[in-house]
Amino acid sequence: MPWELLEHQADVGLQSTGATLEEALADGVRGLLSLMVDPSTVDRTQTFQVTATGNDPGALYVDLLNVVLATKDIHNVFFHDITIDTLEEEHGEWRVTARLSGEIIDLSRHAVDSDVKAATYGGLKVSHTEDGWLLRCLLDL
Amino acid sequence: MTRTTYTLNRTGTYRYDIPATGEMNVPARIFTDEIGVQDLTKAESGEWSALQQLVNVACLPGIRKAALAMADIHPGYGFPIGGIGAFHPNEGVISVAGVGFDINCGVRSLRTLLTRSDVAGKEDRLADKLFEHVPAGLGSTGELRLDQTEIDKVLLQGASYAVGLGYGTPDDLGFIESSGKLDGADPSAVSQTAKKRQMRQVGTLGSGNHYVEVQYVDEIFDESAAEAYGLQPGQITIMLHTGSRALGHQIGTDYLKTLEQASKKYNIPIRERELVCAPINSPEGKAYYSAVMAGANCAFANRQVLTHLIREAFQDALGTPPEDVETLYEIAHNTVKFEQHEVDGEMNDLLVHRKGATRAFGPGRSEIPGRYRHVGQPVLVGGTMGTSSYILRGTDFGMAETFGSALHGAGRAMSRRAAKKQYPAKQVVDRMKQLGITVRAHGKHAISEEAPGAYKDIESVIDIMHGSGIVQKVARLKPLVCLKG
Structure with missing residues (x-):
């Protein structure tokens, strides 16, 4: 699995891998979405453009996860999936734009699980090898 | 993160220290027992280490006396859960991790005014009504729809905003920490994103370890304090556990970035990225403090609205008049506040961070409601859905030892994933039923993740804290009905 949840006594670690940074970022978001609600119960009737930034790929990962959480609350929606559109780095500032597909929350249909308060810098890890990217951070539940 | 092996030296009754060496400005001090020491040192080699986190806190500039942790210590992010750090107002720092999201x-x-016999046989009805009246779980929304102007009022007025709308009464306010409103809140220090996230969430319970629990007083340990707190054996009490919801989460997220930049700007040595901080008197530190005060007021308002909804559920289920459900006390456990404490024989203003730790002021402090002042502040400690909760009282000894701070719960002993595997929800619900406890939950894994076996033994944790003298037992509460998010 390109994302996995890691043991932590109180919260949960979210680790994501991908051949490219875009893939690792997208799969990390998929892990976050799956933790909150079964994505197969969420239709793709709306699309939300989001932007995340960071001064390194780790901060970018944490920011993207937090942007997803904020977008969920602001628009009262759950998401089915994410598509990364652009990824840029300029003078050490990383920026990603993406589209989240989903729909307005309907608790009669959506199989909800854990709420996630925030993605944190706790246990933040980034590695980039010839095999690809690995991103990891701790989620506060 | 720097990792090393630490030795815990016994320095008092249930008190263990890692002496201040290397970059540590003060010792790291934990109130626990031998079993706790074994657990902590065993966990130290793992991926996340509560001991390492406490040592990292001991290295922060301006920290006073010791980086402290209570018997419910377990790994958090940046600070350990159950951790306390008090800082000099001029030399010290303020940290997002010391408050949490x-x-x-x-x-x-x-x-x-109810007793067990008033509830007997009506537990299911009460559980259903709580489930109906209290918005809980991921995706739930409150009955309030607030625009930005109203959100700003929440951030300034706290619980009194909710009372102004008819949620509860002014009598509630006198029995909330800081009367349900902290000074120094600045709504302009809170982002638009944070405010927009909160517009549907005032008056919601949330999920995870948040709950509403109907309990009864099982045993009284301190007659005089119990009388002051209005507690008698067999009496029905209710415990509500929740916080500032999405607004607080977003303040933490926003200021993590701000304080990361500030750490670099002010050359503060950071041993873990989550432990970023800013000098208390810096513009960044002041802005974060103002935002935290605003977030705290949001939590006060949230619990006030929920108190009203709980009263409605009781009225609906049992015909209980709302005035028969009184606020005993409300106390927070994720905070940072300026308080006066004695250090080296002098009273000082200190900025006290409590992350998963409760204020526990001893007798006589002016911050305690007059009715309770002679016995000390009520300290509310939630257990699990299948075990006891406790009401304790603060002591003079705790004022001297821990800046008037104590534990906040049993403390997790098992990861959520492991609990999910080990405790199937149906098995937990059936076991609770055998114990006479009725459970309702929204999230599909909420019951498994919060199973009693996933937590430390509350009786042992309480005995340690009582035995240490930091707090004293007043009453043990046992669960009857539990609503989880």
């Missing part, structure tokens, strides 16, 4: 998360206890 659920700003001013806390517990309110309500006492009723």
Whole structure:
């Protein structure tokens, strides 16, 4: 699995891998979405453009996860999936734009699980090898 | 993160220190027992280490006396859960990790005029009505729809905003920490994103370890304090655990970035990225403090609205008049506040961070409601859905030892994933039923993740804290009905 949840006594670690940074970022978001609600119960009737930034790929990962959480609350929606559109780095500032597909929350249909308060810098890890990217951070539940 | 092996030296009754060496400005001090020491040192080699986190806190500039942790210590992010750090107002720092993302998360206890016999046989009806009246779980929204102007009022007025709308009464306010409103809140220090996230969430319980629990007083340990707190054996009480919801989460998220930049700007040595901080008197530190005060007021308002909804559920289920459900006390366990404490024989203003730790002031402090002042502040400690909760009282010894701070719960002993595997929800619900406890939950894994076996033994944790003298037992509460998010 390109994302996995890691043991932590109180919260949960979210680790994501991908051949490219875009893939690792997208799969990390998929892990976050799956933790909150079964994505197969969420239709793709709306699309939300989001932007995340960071001064390194780790901060970018944490920011993207937090942007997803904020977008969920602001628009009262759950998401089915994410598509990364652009990824840029300029003078050490990383920026990603993406589209989240989903729909307005309907608790009669959506199989909800854990709420996630925030993605944190706790246990933040980034590695980039010839095999690809690995991103990891701790989620506060 | 720097990792090393630490030795815990016994320095008092249930008190263990890692002496200040290397970059540590003060010792790291934990109130626990031999079993706790074994657990902590065993866990130290793992991926996340509560001991390492406490040592990292001991290295922060301006920290006073010791980086402290209570018997419910377990790994958090940046600070350990159960951790306390008090800082000099001029030399010290303020940290996002010392507060957490659920700003001013806390517990309110309500006492009723009901006894066990009034509830007997009606537990299912009560559980259903609580489930119906209290918005809980991921995706739930409150009955309030607030625009930005109204959100700003929440951030300034705290619990009194909710009372102004008819949620509860002014009598509640006198029995909330800081009367349900912290000074120094600045709504302009809170982002638009944070405010927009909160517009549907005032008056919601949330999920995870948040709950509403109907309990009864099982045993009284301190007659005089119990009388002051209005507690009698067999009496029905209610415990509510929740925080500042999405607004608090977003303040933490926003200021993590701000304080990361500030750490670099002010050359503060950071041993873990989550432990970023800013000098208390810096513009960044002041802005974060103002935002935290605003977030705290949001949590006060949230618990006030929920208190009203709980009263409605009781009225609906049992015909209980709302005035028969009184606020006993409300206390937070994710906070940072300026308080006066004695250090080296002098009273000082200190900025006290409590991350998963409760204020526990001893007798005589002016911050305690007059009715309770002679016995000390009520300290509310939630257990699990299948075990006891406790009402304790603060002591003079605790004022001297821990800046008037104590534990906040049993403390997790098992990861959520492991609990999910080990405790199937149906098995937990059936076991609870055998114990006479009725459970309702929204999230599909909420019951498994919060199973009693996933937590430390509350009786042992309480005995340690009582034995240390930091707090004293007043009453043990046992669960009857539990609503989880």
